[in-house]
Amino acid sequence: MNAVVAITKHGVEIARRLGEQMSDVHVYYTNKFAKGDEEEKGIHLFSGNVRLLVPSLFTSYRGLIFIVSLGAVVRMIAPHVKDKKTDPAVVVIDDKGEHVISVLSGHLGGANELTRRIAHLLQAHPVITTASDVQKTIAVDLFGRSFGWVWESDEKLTPVSAAVVNEQHVAIVQESGEQNWWQYDTPLPANIRVYPTIGAALAAKPAAALVVTHRLLTKEEEAILQNGVLYRPKVIVLGIGCNRGTSAEEIETVIRETLTELQFSIKSVKALCTIDLKKDEAGLLEVAQKYGWEFVYYTAEQLNRVPIEQPSETVFRYTGAYGVSEPAAKLYSGSQLALVKKKLGNVTISVAVIEKEG
Structure with missing residues (x-):
C-alpha cells in the first residue's frame, strides 16, 4: 500500500482525489481541514506537526506521496533513509498538483513508476531525474x-x-x-x-x-x-516424484545436487511440479515455500497425455500415471528435458529449461 499525506487546503483536495482514483492508497491529512466524511471514506486524520507521522509511515508503506514542499519532505525523511533496496518510494506533489516529483527509491522502490502513474491521474508533469530514465536506456x-x-x-x-x-x-x-x-x-x-x-x-x-x-x-x-x-531468469522447471513422507531436507538435497551436476543455478528455478496425489506432500510444499517457487500438480490423466521416454508400470500401479517427474516437467515447460529422470533415495527428479520467450 501507499500513503498520501497533505497539510494544506489545496493539498487535502488532491489527496482526496487520489484516494478515490487509487485503490492502493491510504489518505492522511491534518484535522484542520476535516470535512466530516473521513471515517466513512477511511481517511486518517492527524493533529500536530506532520513530522511526527513520518517514522511510522516510513516503515509501514511501500510508497509515500507527500503534498508538501520538497525541501520540507527532504528534511523530514532524512533521519529515516537507510538503503535503496529497503527504503520506500517517496514522491512529492506541489500544492497546485502541477508537478509530481520522484524523490527517493526511484528504481528499486518504484518511485519513478509511481510518479508517472500519479502524473497521469492528475494530468500533471512528472519530474524524474534518474539518468537511465531520462536517457531512455537500460536501468541496470x-x-x-x-x-x-x-x-x-x-x-x-x-x-x-x-x-x-x-x-x-x-x-x-x-x-x-x-x-x-x-x-x-x-x-x-x-x-x-x-x-x-x-x-x-x-x-x-x-x-x-x-x-x-x-x-x-x-x-x-x-x-x-x-x-x-x-x-x-526464472526458467528452470523441476518435475518431482517422491515416496510419501519424504523429508524436505532429502528433497532439497536431491534438487541441489542435481542442479550442481547440470551446472544450473537454483536461483533460476521457477516451478516445482508433481502429481495431484502429492498436492499435500509436506516435504514438497516446504521446499517450494522456502524458495518461493510455484507449486504445480497435475492429474494422472494429464500426465499420461504427455509422451515420455521412461514410462514405469510400477509408478502406474501406485499413481495411475506412467510417470510423474518427467511428464510434469514437460507439461509445465513445454520444452525438452535437460535431465529426463534420475532417482535418488526416495526422490525422482526431472529438469526442464523453458525456451527463450518473447
Missing part, C-alpha cells in the same frame, strides 16, 4: 525485474549503471529468459551491444556487461563479471 537495477529475474550479486550494480549512462561500451549476453526486455519506442542505444556468447563479448572487451543465464559460469567465463552483473 531493474533489468528483467518485471519478469522475475534476480541478480546473482548486486556488487557491480553501481559501476555497470555508470557505464550504461556514460555511454561506454556495454555488452549484453542472453542465454535464457524473456527476450522482450527493451520496452522503449526508440532503438537500443549504440553503446549497448548484444553478443551471442560470453566468449564473443569477452573478445570485444566491453567496459561493462549484463549476462542473463541460468547456467553456472565456467572460470574462464567469470572474467565477464569483473565489471558485470549476472541475472538469473
Whole structure:
C-alpha cells in the first residue's frame, strides 16, 4: 500500500482525489481541514506537526506521496533513509498538483513508476531525474525485474549503471529468459551491444556487461563479471516424484545436487511440479515455500497425455500415471528435458529449461 499525506487546503483536495482514483492508497491529512466524511471514506486524520507521522509511515508503506514542499519532505525523511533496496518510494506533489516529483527509491522502490502513474491521474508533469530514465536506456537495477529475474550479486550494480549512462561500451549476453526486455519506442542505444556468447563479448572487451543465464559460469567465463552483473531468469522447471513422507531436507538435497551436476543455478528455478496425489506432500510444499517457487500438480490423466521416454508400470500401479517427474516437467515447460529422470533415495527428479520467450 501507499500513503498520501497533505497539510494544506489545496493539498487535502488532491489527496482526496487520489484516494478515490487509487485503490492502493491510504489518505492522511491534518484535522484542520476535516470535512466530516473521513471515517466513512477511511481517511486518517492527524493533529500536530506532520513530522511526527513520518517514522511510522516510513516503515509501514511501500510508497509515500507527500503534498508538501520538497525541501520540507527532504528534511523530514532524512533521519529515516537507510538503503535503496529497503527504503520506500517517496514522491512529492506541489500544492497546485502541477508537478509530481520522484524523490527517493526511484528504481528499486518504484518511485519513478509511481510518479508517472500519479502524473497521469492528475494530468500533471512528472519530474524524474534518474539518468537511465531520462536517457531512455537500460536501468541496470531493474533489468528483467518485471519478469522475475534476480541478480546473482548486486556488487557491480553501481559501476555497470555508470557505464550504461556514460555511454561506454556495454555488452549484453542472453542465454535464457524473456527476450522482450527493451520496452522503449526508440532503438537500443549504440553503446549497448548484444553478443551471442560470453566468449564473443569477452573478445570485444566491453567496459561493462549484463549476462542473463541460468547456467553456472565456467572460470574462464567469470572474467565477464569483473565489471558485470549476472541475472538469473526464472526458467528452470523441476518435475518431482517422491515416496510419501519424504523429508524436505532429502528433497532439497536431491534438487541441489542435481542442479550442481547440470551446472544450473537454483536461483533460476521457477516451478516445482508433481502429481495431484502429492498436492499435500509436506516435504514438497516446504521446499517450494522456502524458495518461493510455484507449486504445480497435475492429474494422472494429464500426465499420461504427455509422451515420455521412461514410462514405469510400477509408478502406474501406485499413481495411475506412467510417470510423474518427467511428464510434469514437460507439461509445465513445454520444452525438452535437460535431465529426463534420475532417482535418488526416495526422490525422482526431472529438469526442464523453458525456451527463450518473447
